Amino acid sequence: MQLTLFKKKLCYSVVKNRFNFALMFAQKPQHLLSFLIIFTNALAAFAQDTTAYYHDHHKILYKENTSTEFAYDVKYYRCHWNINPNEYKISGRISTYFTTNRTDFNTIGFDMDSSLKVDSVLYHKSKTPYSTTDVNLFVHFFKNVVANVLDSVTVYYHGVPYDGKPQARDFGFTQQFHDSPSVAIISTLSEPYGAMKWWPCKQSLKDKADSIDVFVTTPEKYKSAGQGMLVDVTKSDTFKTYHWRHRYPIATYLIGIAVTNYDEFAYHYKMANGDSFPILTYCYPESKTQWQQDAKLTMPAIANYEKLFVHYPFEKEKYGHAQWGFPGGQEHQTMSFENKLSFYLVTHEMAHQWFGNKVTCGSWSDIWLNEGFATYCEGLSAQAMISEGEFQRWKKGKRDKVFSAPNGSVYCYDTADFNTIFSARLSYAKGGMVLHMLRYELGDSIFFKAVRNHLNHVNHAYGFAVTQDFENTVETTSGRDFTTFFKQWIYQQGFPVFDVKWRQSDAHILSLNIKQTPSDVSVNYFETTLPVRVWSKGKDSVLKLKINAVSHEFLL
Numbered sequence: 001m002q003l004t005l006f007k008k009k010l011c012y013s014v015v016k017n018r019f020n021f022a023l024m025f026a027q028k029p030q031h032l033l034s035f036l037i038i039f040t041n042a043l044a045a046f047a048q049d050t051t052a053y054y055h056d057h058h059k060i061l062y063k064e065n066t067s068t069e070f071a072y073d074v075k076y077y078r079c080h081w082n083i084n085p086n087e088y089k090i091s092g093r094i095s096t097y098f099t100t101n102r103t104d105f106n107t108i109g110f111d112m113d114s115s116l117k118v119d120s121v122l123y124h125k126s127k128t129p130y131s132t133t134d135v136n137l138f139v140h141f142f143k144n145v146v147a148n149v150l151d152s153v154t155v156y157y158h159g160v161p162y163d164g165k166p167q168a169r170d171f172g173f174t175q176q177f178h179d180s181p182s183v184a185i186i187s188t189l190s191e192p193y194g195a196m197k198w199w200p201c202k203q204s205l206k207d208k209a210d211s212i213d214v215f216v217t218t219p220e221k222y223k224s225a226g227q228g229m230l231v232d233v234t235k236s237d238t239f240k241t242y243h244w245r246h247r248y249p250i251a252t253y254l255i256g257i258a259v260t261n262y263d264e265f266a267y268h269y270k271m272a273n274g275d276s277f278p279i280l281t282y283c284y285p286e287s288k289t290q291w292q293q294d295a296k297l298t299m300p301a302i303a304n305y306e307k308l309f310v311h312y313p314f315e316k317e318k319y320g321h322a323q324w325g326f327p328g329g330q331e332h333q334t335m336s337f338e339n340k341l342s343f344y345l346v347t348h349e350m351a352h353q354w355f356g357n358k359v360t361c362g363s364w365s366d367i368w369l370n371e372g373f374a375t376y377c378e379g380l381s382a383q384a385m386i387s388e389g390e391f392q393r394w395k396k397g398k399r400d401k402v403f404s405a406p407n408g409s410v411y412c413y414d415t416a417d418f419n420t421i422f423s424a425r426l427s428y429a430k431g432g433m434v435l436h437m438l439r440y441e442l443g444d445s446i447f448f449k450a451v452r453n454h455l456n457h458v459n460h461a462y463g464f465a466v467t468q469d470f471e472n473t474v475e476t477t478s479g480r481d482f483t484t485f486f487k488q489w490i491y492q493q494g495f496p497v498f499d500v501k502w503r504q505s506d507a508h509i510l511s512l513n514i515k516q517t518p519s520d521v522s523v524n525y526f527e528t529t530l531p532v533r534v535w536s537k538g539k540d541s542v543l544k545l546k547i548n549a550v551s552h553e554f555l556l
Contacts, residue, residue, distance in 0.1 A: 001191060001326040001371075001422075002348050072100040072108060074202050075150060077212045081199075083259045084219055085184035088175045090116075091158035094200055097150060097184075097188070105145045108153060112137040112202040116159035118200075123153045137200050157495035161198045172197035176258070176325035178284050180534040185260035187324045187337060190253040192364050192421060201252050205363055205464060208249040208490070216257055217241040225282045225322035227255060227333050228314075246334065248314055249462040256332035258322045259390060263288045269299050271306075272317065280320035280335070294341035295321065297385075301347050305354060305377065305385045308448055310455050313358035313462070319350070333357045342376045345384075351377035359455055362464035364415040369470060369492070372431020374411065377497035379432065399431040402495065410434060410490045411467060434489045441485065441529070442478055450477035450508045467491075484527055494520030496528065496547075509535065515551040525550045 053189050076097040082091060086507050098108070114134045121130045121139050129140045146153055149432070162175035172194030175186050187196060195203045202431065216224035220240045229244025235241075242416055262282040270276045283291040302312055302319065312319065320335040329338040329345050331352030339346055355373035383391035401424065410427045421427075439447040454473045455461065471486045496516040512532070516525055527548045534541050534556075545554060 001330045001352070002345055020072045029197050039112055041049075054352075058130070059529045069419075072098045073204075073205075074098055074207050076256070077201070077209050078215075079199065079212065079255075080217070081216045081257065082217045082301065083186055083224070083257070085175065085186045085222060085259050086392050088157070088186075089160045090198055090275045092174065093154055093156045095152055095154040096202075097152040099148060099150055103144060103147050105147070106141045106143065107143075108139045108145075110137040110139075110155070110200040112157075112200040113161070113197045114199065115161055115163040115197070116157050116226055119156040119158060121153060121155050126428075128153070128279070137194065155200050159198060174203070174325075178325060179286050183284075183323060185258065185326075187258035187326075188256045188553070189326065189330050190256065191330065192253065192367075192415075192418070195252045195255070201217065203252050205251065207363065208251050208360070208463065210249055211247045212255060214243075214244045214246075214255070214257065215241055215258060218259050221261055222259050223264070223282065223521055225258045225320075225335055227335060228317045246317065248317070248333070250333050251357075251464075254331070254357055254360075255335040256330065256337060258324055258336075258337055258352060261285065262322070265292055265295075267295065269302055269312075269319070275315070278314050278318045279321070280318050281320040282320070284323050291341055293325070294346075295390060297341070297343060297346060298350065299384055301350055301381055302380060305351065307381060308451075309354055310452055313455075314395060319353065321346075325468075331356055343381070347378050347381035354455060358462055359457075359460045360464050362466040362469070365412045366466045367412055368410045368427045368431035369465060369467065371422070371427045372435055375432030376435045377430045386488070395433075397410070398429040400432050401425050403432060407493045407522075408520075409493050437489065438474070438482075438485070442474070448479050450474045453477050488523075488526050488528075492520075492523050494518050494523055496526040498530065500532075509555040512545075512554040512556065513551070514545070514547065514549065514554070 043376055058416075074096060076096040076272070078097075079092065083090060088486040096110075099135060102519060106500075110136070112132070113131065118132065120131060121128050123139065131138045131140070138529065139155070172190060173188050174182060177186060178310055187359055188194070190198075190203075193203065195201050211228065214225065214226045217236075217239050218224055218241075220235065220238050222240075224242040226242065226244030226246075227250065228244050228248075230242060232243040233240055233247045234243075261284075263285045264280065264282050265280065265288070267279040268276045269279055276394070279295065281295050295314040298321075306312060314334045316487075321341060322332075322337050324333055324337045324339060326337075327339050329336050329349040331349045332354070336346075336349035336352070338349060352370060355377070356370035356481055359369070359386060361367050361369045379394045379398070381393055382394050403426060408430070409411070409425065410425065410431045411422075412421050442450065450473055453476070454465070454470055457465070457473060461466075461470060467490055471482055474482050489500070496518055499515045499517070501513045505511065514530070525548075527546075530545045532543045532546050533546055534543060543550070543556065
């Protein structure tokens with residue numbers, strides 16, 4: 001996701017890369033030796049925190065999902081919402097289909113903010129008691145639910161999201177205006193903790209619904225964007241109901257709706273096997289001409305990702321865009337919400353369909369698996385679709401972003417803080433550049449094979465993965481141990497700063513004295529490969545120097 005306003009998924013005008021860490025020394029001794037030492041894809045770019053780098057989720061400061069302790073598995077949501085963009089409120093009913101393996105299960109819990117009010121709860125067609133807290137709804141059954149048998153409960157509710165909390169209205173459920181501004185739009189943004197602000201749900205990074213159906217009833221002049229395929233639009237009096245059907249597993253935060261006077265158009269992406277799926281775009285009427293042109297980059301961008309990774313994960317349904325008012329984007333499954341279709345925003349949000357939607361981070365501490373990959377995919381798109389020069393500029397921008405402060409880890413230890421989770425410098429830029437470093441270490445063939453294995457892993461495809469899962473896949477694919485690499489660049493803080501001195505004793509001997517000072521005091525030194533390019537007599541060589549101490553002297 002990219003949001004300038006939230007620092008979340010920064011609307012990347014800073015989209016560049018960081019690896020060509022160049023340190024240059026040039027002299028001309030009488031021996032006609034001329035050096036230019038360039039630390040090219042220097043692994044000396046990023047790092048993290050030595051303290052407890054083995055991710056102990058019990059040490060995370062914020063309990064991410066209040067309902068994950070509830071021992072049930074969501075199978076399906078059937079969501080009915082009533083939305084009038086001119087009125088800041090919501091009402092509807094949510095049917096949750098679930099199973100439990102417990103024999104003593106007689107209370108089901110949902111995440112729900114106290115600004116939402118329950119009208120009634122139906123269980124087996126009868127009203128059942130419930131209780132609420134500031135952040136939860138508990139439904140109490142009269143007897144234990146039968147274990148391992150599909151069951152369901154329906155919650156009728158209404159409310160004004162964030163009622164009494166106006167400072168929070170930029171999250172979750174938002175009313176904005178467009179077209180000078182006279183037309184209202186209501187849209188949702190649930191990542192990371194916003195879903196409970198506008199509907200009772202299981203807000204979890206441990207449990208995906210297997211499928212959903214979403215019905216949005218709105219005044220007839222409006223349209224609703226959603227996940228999956230639009231299977232029906234029914235009219236009743238002056239209202240229309242839009243029915244979106246999605247038949248892939250989906251994390252709660254990836255369910256989103258947007259309602260306004262949309263215009264629409266579609267292109268079609270043709271796959272290698274001859275099948276195709278629609279690229280559906282919902283945009284403001286005043287934006288249609290521009291969006292029709294800009295949306296054309298979607299097809300070559302998908303083709304590039306399919307070439308590098310695996311098939312588009314939701315090819316049986318669609319991909320699409322819905323315009324909204326936030327300055328950035330959110331990768332709602334099969335339909336990203338964006339304020340404009342700029343190159344880097346489109347390629348970032350689209351990449352999330354693979355990294356974040358097909359395989360979702362297993363905790364907000366591991367958000368870099370979503371954002372680092374999507375960020376790096378921007379650079380890969382620039383390299384393939386624009387030019388190598390643009391890729392180099394992109395990398396420099398990311399490098400400069402990371403080097404703008406000395407500390408911070410890619411792994412997020414404080415998941416209570418929104419800006420820490422969605423740090424543009426760490427989760428995005430540094431996460432992306434760590435992947436570039438990993439690509440350099442592995443080589444293209446093994447790197448992309450490891451990424452494909454990660455996306456197709458039987459335990460993670462259309463499910464969740466944490467950093468250790470990705471590390472395991474890299475090691476299994478490459479046959480190499482990457483414990484130190486992940487410890488340094490993901491879990492520890494900072495990056496190494498190198499001081500390089502050289503001298504030439506005669507025409508054939510070069511002495512290099514290399515010292516490193518980690519940017520953060522929590523790290524003693526970094527083990528890395530330092531590429532050094534040497535020019536002499538019109539020829540050059542790249543020397544890959546193994547750094548595993550504070551200082552080294554190399555005689556070459």
